[in-house]
Amino acid sequence: MAQEARLRFVVLAPWLGTLARLVLAGVFFAAGASKVTDLAGSGRAVNAYQLMPFEMAKIVGAALPFMELTLALFLLAGLATRAVAALGAALLLGYIGGIASVWARGLSIDCGCFGTGGALPAGVHPSYLGDLLRDVALLLVAVFLAWRPRTRLGLDAVLLGEPPQASRNRSKEM
Amino acid sequence: MRSRSRQKQANRFIREQLAKEQRHRRNMIISIVAVVGVVAAGLIGFTVYQAQKPPSYATPAHATADTTGIVVSAGKVPVDLYVDYLCPNCKNFEDSASSALDQLVKDGKIRLVYRPIAILDQNTNPSGYSTRAGSAAGCAADGGKFLEYTKALYAQQPAEGGAGLTDDQLVQIGAGVGLINPSFAQCVRAGRYASWMAHNTDAAAAHNVNGTPTVLVAGKQVTASPDAIKTAVTAAS
Numbered sequence: 001m002a003q004e005a006r007l008r009f010v011v012l013a014p015w016l017g018t019l020a021r022l023v024l025a026g027v028f029f030a031a032g033a034s035k036v037t038d039l040a041g042s043g044r045a046v047n048a049y050q051l052m053p054f055e056m057a058k059i060v061g062a063a064l065p066f067m068e069l070t071l072a073l074f075l076l077a078g079l080a081t082r083a084v085a086a087l088g089a090a091l092l093l094g095y096i097g098g099i100a101s102v103w104a105r106g107l108s109i110d111c112g113c114f115g116t117g118g119a120l121p122a123g124v125h126p127s128y129l130g131d132l133l134r135d136v137a138l139l140l141v142a143v144f145l146a147w148r149p150r151t152r153l154g155l156d157a158v159l160l161g162e163p164p165q166a167s168r169n170r171s172k173e174m
Numbered sequence: 175m176r177s178r179s180r181q182k183q184a185n186r187f188i189r190e191q192l193a194k195e196q197r198h199r200r201n202m203i204i205s206i207v208a209v210v211g212v213v214a215a216g217l218i219g220f221t222v223y224q225a226q227k228p229p230s231y232a233t234p235a236h237a238t239a240d241t242t243g244i245v246v247s248a249g250k251v252p253v254d255l256y257v258d259y260l261c262p263n264c265k266n267f268e269d270s271a272s273s274a275l276d277q278l279v280k281d282g283k284i285r286l287v288y289r290p291i292a293i294l295d296q297n298t299n300p301s302g303y304s305t306r307a308g309s310a311a312g313c314a315a316d317g318g319k320f321l322e323y324t325k326a327l328y329a330q331q332p333a334e335g336g337a338g339l340t341d342d343q344l345v346q347i348g349a350g351v352g353l354i355n356p357s358f359a360q361c362v363r364a365g366r367y368a369s370w371m372a373h374n375t376d377a378a379a380a381h382n383v384n385g386t387p388t389v390l391v392a393g394k395q396v397t398a399s400p401d402a403i404k405t406a407v408t409a410a411s
Contacts, residue, residue: 037296040227040372041296044293065219079208083208084208115296116297161197
């Protein structure tokens with residue numbers, strides 16, 4: 001019974017991985033695309049976290065959208081999935097830390113995750129909990145992908161061979 | 175017979191090992207390429223940002239020494255207003271506080287400085303109304319009617335998500351407050367102070383002004399309300 005469940009997981013995991021890739025790719029693409037047209041605004045959004053000097057925030061703000069778009073492309077293509085998923089997880093960890101720190105310090109900002117950003121107008125409440133839950137869920141997806149990077153319909157499969165399901169079955173038969 | 179099959183098995187084992195090693199090496203190379211690619215994309219982003227920054231900017235008349243504000247009145251206590259012409263709360267603030275501010279100005283109590291910034295450029299379609307309106311306000315400062323023009327702009331503030339006012343409308347509003355010199359219209363249409371707006375916005379962020387309206391009385395941030403401003407001005411007088 002346990003073995004059967006295990007087998008089912010071995011069959012399903014590569015497809016789950018494909019789904020994970022597409023979800024992460026979609027979110028990173030949306031996040032990157034929303035900011036890439038306003039790099040100065042992205043720098044200001046980072047600055048609003050008040051975690052670093054403005055000069056540094058400008059660099060981070062300009063770099064992030066391009067990094068997110070590149071991650072999205074790699075994830076969509078299924079290329080270097082483990083490395084890219086790990087990078088994505090690292091980014092998400094950074095976002096989670098940033099939002100948690102802003103919340104803890106009682107600042108009232110828009111996270112700037114998908115554009116906009118900056119201080120919120122008086123009377124508008126920040127949505128830190130929702131932002132954190134979303135990023136933690138995405139982090140779990142990224143960690144799963146880094147753990148099981150061999151997915152279906154990706155370039156990794158072309159360059160490195162299909163996911164190891166077939167060979168594992170054969171070794172069991174032997 | 176037996177030894178041959180064993181030989182075959184050994185050969186296959188070696189082949190598989192070699193293939194595995196090759197896969198590992200390839201995997202390693204692909205991973206490194208991916209990480210380098212993502213980091214390089216970040217560097218490209220910063221380069222693009224640097225290239226987008228206007229190299230220089232023109233400063234309107236009546237600007238502060240640091241060039242990022244327009245001085246409306248002379249007085250003892252500095253009152254600085256960071257505003258975006260598209261920001262609805264800035265309009266609300268203008269509506270609720272302007273009579274109190276006018277009085278303080280009339281009494282010669284405050285040195286009122288407007289610092290127009292453009293943080294809501296992405297909130298119009300096409301983007302950039304905050305910058306165009308701020309630039310036009312710079313043109314109005316050249317014509318000596320900054321405050322009148324600012325009030326007129328807020329009276330006709332366009333909704334977020336729309337196209338914003340056209341350049342023609344910005345010129346017309348100017349004419350409504352007496353800016354009838356053709357140089358004003360030229361200045362508005364040329365977006366002469368768009369780079370100034372970009373500079374102002376950057377300078378405000380450097381001072382940790384991350385929203386509008388932000389009100390400073392004697393250099394300290396206060397709630398954007400007439401009462402808070404009056405109290406702070408009295409305290410600083």
